[in-house]
Amino acid sequence: xxxxxxxxxxxxxxxxxxxxxxxxxxRELLDGPRRYGQLLEGLPGIPxxxxxxxxxxxxxxxxxxxxDDGRYRLSPWGQGLHEAVYALGRWAGPLMAKPRxxxxxxxxxxxxxVIARFEGVDSRRRDLVVELRTGDDPLTLISAAGRVHLHQxxxxxxxxxxxxxxxxxxxxxLGRISQAEALGAGVHVTGRARLLAGLRPRGEAV
Amino acid sequence: xxxxxxxxxxxxxxxxxxxxxxxxxxRELLDGPRRYGQLLEGLPGIPxxxxxxxxxxxxxxxxxxxxDDGRYRLSPWGQGLHEAVYALGRWAGPLMAKPRxxxxxxxxxxxxxVIARFEGVDSRRRDLVVELRTGDDPLTLISAAGRVHLHQxxxxxxxxxxxxxxxxxxxxxLGRISQAEALGAGVHVTGRARLLAGLRPRGEAV
DNA sequence: CTGCATCCGGGCCGATACTG
DNA sequence: CAGTATCGGCCCGGATGCAG
Numbered sequence: 066x067x068x069x070x071x072x073x074x075x076x077x078x079x080x081x082x083x084x085x086x087x088x089x090x091x092r093e094l095l096d097g098p099r100r101y102g103q104l105l106e107g108l109p110g111i112p113x114x115x116x117x118x119x120x121x122x123x124x125x126x127x128x129x130x131x132x133d134d135g136r137y138r139l140s141p142w143g144q145g146l147h148e149a150v151y152a153l154g155r156w157a158g159p160l161m162a163k164p165r166x167x168x169x170x171x172x173x174x175x176x177x178x179v180i181a182r183f184e185g186v187d188s189r190r191r192d193l194v195v196e197l198r199t200g201d202d203p204l205t206l207i208s209a210a211g212r213v214h215l216h217q218x219x220x221x222x223x224x225x226x227x228x229x230x231x232x233x234x235x236x237x238x239l240g241r242i243s244q245a246e247a248l249g250a251g252v253h254v255t256g257r258a259r260l261l262a263g264l265r266p267r268g269e270a271v
Numbered sequence: 272x273x274x275x276x277x278x279x280x281x282x283x284x285x286x287x288x289x290x291x292x293x294x295x296x297x298r299e300l301l302d303g304p305r306r307y308g309q310l311l312e313g314l315p316g317i318p319x320x321x322x323x324x325x326x327x328x329x330x331x332x333x334x335x336x337x338x339d340d341g342r343y344r345l346s347p348w349g350q351g352l353h354e355a356v357y358a359l360g361r362w363a364g365p366l367m368a369k370p371r372x373x374x375x376x377x378x379x380x381x382x383x384x385v386i387a388r389f390e391g392v393d394s395r396r397r398d399l400v401v402e403l404r405t406g407d408d409p410l411t412l413i414s415a416a417g418r419v420h421l422h423q424x425x426x427x428x429x430x431x432x433x434x435x436x437x438x439x440x441x442x443x444x445l446g447r448i449s450q451a452e453a454l455g456a457g458v459h460v461t462g463r464a465r466l467l468a469g470l471r472p473r474g475e476a477v
Numbered sequence: 478c479t480g481c482a483t484c485c486g487g488g489c490c491g492a493t494a495c496t497g
Numbered sequence: 498c499a500g501t502a503t504c505g506g507c508c509c510g511g512a513t514g515c516a517g
Binding site: 068069070071072073074075076077078079080081082083085088089092109110142145146148149150152153154155156157158159160161164165167168169170171174177178181231232 | 274376
């Protein structure tokens with residue numbers, strides 16, 4: 066990518082990670098080291114030549130390194146993109162309510178979306194276990210002692226189970242839509258959805 | 272910009288602000304409403320047709336609005352990009368040490384760079400007034416009661432004055448380089464530079 | 478003079494085919 | 498599985514035109 070040629074933190078950051086697809090590759094690598102094929106799988110739509118090109122550049126700039134087994138992983142500096150990636154994801158909150166028919170979906174993206182809204186400790190947060198079923202793998206949200214953890218797969222005896230299309234399950238979980246709207250959008254609720262308000266997610270940007 | 276077609280917060284954010292120049296336009300508008308000509312001035316290198324194109328798209332997506340006098344400004348939602356922009360700017364810290372000869376420079380960019388490292392309250396932060404002279408306008412950093420404010424222009428009787436090239440003045444201020452290195456790079460120091468350590472900037476990512 | 482609009486060459490992107 | 502190669506088209510960059 067052509068440099069912006071500006072002595073400014075944002076401009077220099079974008080010189081390195083501003084190209085198309087680059088931050089999405091970072092998103093995938095935030096989950097840990099990944100093989101080339103796993104990255105292709107996790108980035109539907111990316112042409113294979115672009116994926117290679119981006120990985121090469123990210124290696125050169127020191128954002129990405131490789132393990133002995135060939136897997137790609139973020140450098141410590143690259144891991145520092147966590148804050149920026151999550152800040153952008155949170156900012157997009159208002160865009161997430163509208164389903165857009167043909168969008169691809171992966172359950173680890175949902176994990177990030179949910180974690181981004183529940184980072185940090187909130188002493189007034191209620192203890193709760195919520196199972197999220199949408200598409201492939203179920204995901205379980207565990208709120209305890211003011212913190213929220215996410216667990217891949219189901220756990221025994223959740224307090225609430227939400228099943229249905231991603232944007233509505235997430236919408237109900239984060240309080241973007243009402244229970245009535247969620248039901249109308251095909252969400253199947255088991256347990257008392259009213260308890261969800263006790264999770265106290267971070268507010269949307271607008 | 273072509274959509275990534277992914278139901279993911281980051282991907283939808285980048286669908287809106289991921290195009291080249293868009294986040295730099297946001298950076299300029301974070302300083303308040305701006306005229307078209309001011310934006311051109313603050314974005315050296317941008318072609319005029321791209322600036323117009325980006326502004327139109329940002330209006331459509333609701334990131335930017337216009338005042339009665341024609342000036343562009345961020346919507347409340349657009350203002351929410353502050354966190355992401357600053358997170359990216361902080362992440363670029365390690366890139367800022369190296370000067371890159373021909374980079375453009377504006378003093379409001381330096382304001383952002385400095386503010387990004389001193390956001391929030393730190394009760395162990397020492398009270399201090401530092402004048403930064405680099406290029407055009409002087410800038411004064413005022414640390415008081417654990418908070419840091421920046422003031423355009425000089426104030427009477429600063430504790431420390433740093434004058435010289437931007438990357439070295441900022442480098443010394445943020446503790447990226449030693450006083451000896453700064454002097455070698457042409458920084459002129461008045462007052463006791465040792466006091467700068469008491470400002471306790473946020474650490475670099477790596 | 479400000480605030481754009483138009484035009485054009487080149488480079489980046491996207492899709493697919495191919496190889497070790 | 499992990500990339501290479503190729504090619505059409507779109508986006509970007511630089512220059513210029515032009516109306517209020």
